Amino acid sequence: MGAEDGTGAEERYTVISADCHAGADLLDYKPYLERRYHDDFDAWAAGYVNPYEDLLADTADRNWNSARRLAELEADGIVAEVLFPNTIPPFFPSASLMAPAPTAAEFERRWAGLRAHNRWLADFCAAAPGRRAGVFQILLNDVDAAVEEIHRSTDAGLKGGLLLPGTPPGSGLPELYSRAYDPIWAACAELGVPVNHHAGSASPPLGDEPAARAVFMVETTWFSHRALWHLVFGGAFRRHPGLRLVLTEQGSGWIPGVLDMLDYYHGRLVAAAGRASTAESKFGAGLAAAMGDRPSEVWRENCFVGASFMRPHEVPLRDRIGLDKIMWGSDYPHDEGTHPYTREGLRFAYAGLPREEVAAMTGGNAARVYGFDLAYLDEIAAKTGPTVAEIAEPLDTPPADATSPVFARGGSVRVW
Template identity: 30%
Template sequence: MPEDASMLKEFVLEIPEQIGLPVAARRKPQAQSGEWPEGTRIVSADSHILESDLWIDRFPEHLKDQAPRMLFKDGGWDLSINGKSMTMEKQAADLCNTLECYPGFTDVDARIADLDIEGVEKELIFPQRLFGLIIFGEIANKEHVFGAYNEHIAEVCAKAPGRLYSVMVPSYWAPEKAEESVARCVELGARCLMVPIKPGNYESDGATIHYNDPRMDPLWAAIEASGLPVAFHIGESLPNDAPGKAGISGLMQFQGFRLNWGQLVFGGVFDRFPGLKAIFVEAGLSWIPGMLHDADLVYNSFAATVTPKLAHAPSWYWRNHCYATFMTDPAGLEMLHRIGPETALWSSDYPHQESTFGYTRSAIDAVFKATTVENAQMILGKTALKLFQMED
């Protein structure tokens, strides 16, 4: 929060309650002050739960010394592999003080109590520190690292049936094993599958993974057959030590997913797998209209050189295959006619710093103010209920 109170008047943020908020660990859920239109259901399409020390007991005996460890020490949660910490001591303490030691991040009962106050019926649960493993380079023992996480998050969500739904990671590093991997995720109760923005290398030969490479088709085929959507989520970049690092890192991560979307569209993935659905998580909505215009411009202007030839204009694939989540995005909501209200998914991002936690009801009210009741109810929950098969 800026030290100069006069600066608060300069922000372009349009929800008064989100300006000058305390850190997430010191916020209180926002109580009800009015009624939403009849038939409204609120679903967060992106929320997070902090991992525990989940790997050591699930790793094979001969690999236990290589298992990631998640231990609380020196005032914060430390994630390490082979004794090498993935979190600087000060950073771990800062994360604890700002959000990771908030009860609802690890305690399901405390979490549900917050959701009830803020009016959130259901949440789709993404990882927290798992992104850290991706940031720090190639992950050894991916089958066990992600397999253990998938089992763990299934157990956590089972503590609140009908309220918490899991996102799991299939074998993106070994697409030839995708059918079995995706089947296991489905067996565990996944409602969405996640792959990294920057997937690294293939397990078998160390070649760089490109999502538009037909070599990845077994993965897309398995995901399409499962009926689950595939998600890309921000959070794989680490700020450097130069001035402004935190602001720059956040700004760059919110800029959108042009690379990943372009790979799926221009690589012909959606043409080959017409039932595939993709979700682009936590970058908001406002990046989409410009990207769609640019994609059509490129395809039209370079018609002789852009291959493969597509069955539709590039922008067509957005409204027929894609979705994006946002917390607050007044600019994006003004451009719903270009994005498609049926492709927008509201989320609270509970309980992150940039989350709506503490002003969730005001953030929901802002969606109703920005569009029709029908559109708002789709965005706030009805689309998510269907997409993530949450009507169980």
């Protein structure tokens, strides 16, 4: 929480968004590509048709216009951000990192495109020192190349850590519980950078039927949740105790129930493994030795949640989730984000809570996980952050033109 600025100003919160998005305008990626790909990029870009309305609108430059971002976020009460990708990287048909490359040559080009995005992002973060933690991208098809990029991106100053792609059905990749990915977990643990798994990065393609979008909405967070039990049951945290996993924009209310379920299966299978005569014993064979602690204990030691626009009905679960685990996010510049009503969103969710709890969820936890300098950010927040008194005032009527689901009817019932 921000301190007073010495002029008698009201105490303010230092708000860090743990979920924002950025990327270069399409042609601006070219200078960040290795020269040998420039001709291919020119040909690809000339024929590319962007399918995303938000990247064609006059607000698209929020993704890459540094001055505009800083001004709009400060006006919204936010002083720092964790940056996930948003625009189309070179040679990809869409923003999906799981779009399968049909040939080895196409995979090589897409890998070059992701590395170009990472280079661009390092420069974009450097344009606002101390206020942006960039999340770099990899592909899982080549683990050695991924490890090399983890080291290069971290050395380039990207403090946001790794964006972990999913392995949805049909990807042809080993599942995330596979030991094939151990070099990736080892590199992230060694360098102290988190592994981030963002909603939408693990869903399989669903086709173009009318129901596809509704099914996607129902299933996409579940496919993203899978990373948790894959890494837990796969023993990644036991082999790499310093590994940290952040699950972002997947909600947070599901966490206590899922941890209870995982603990149940852990106990059941470990117990069954000791009864060789039972049909269930084969399911628990080797599990205890591989994964170690109960899933809920692993969560307490190693995991965090990027709780984008946390909803009021999730707030009463904060102690069961872990107050030191929750990192609020605005999802800027997406229209489902809280901009320009972040203050209202925070009031709607957090009014009435102890201010030290609000301070942890809106900034303190993110500063610890992503390495932000709170003392530096407090100075900025002393002028632009929402006041403690402001957030303490309940919001009974959401803004009429707000588009964030935090205000959605039926999804944000106040129960505390």
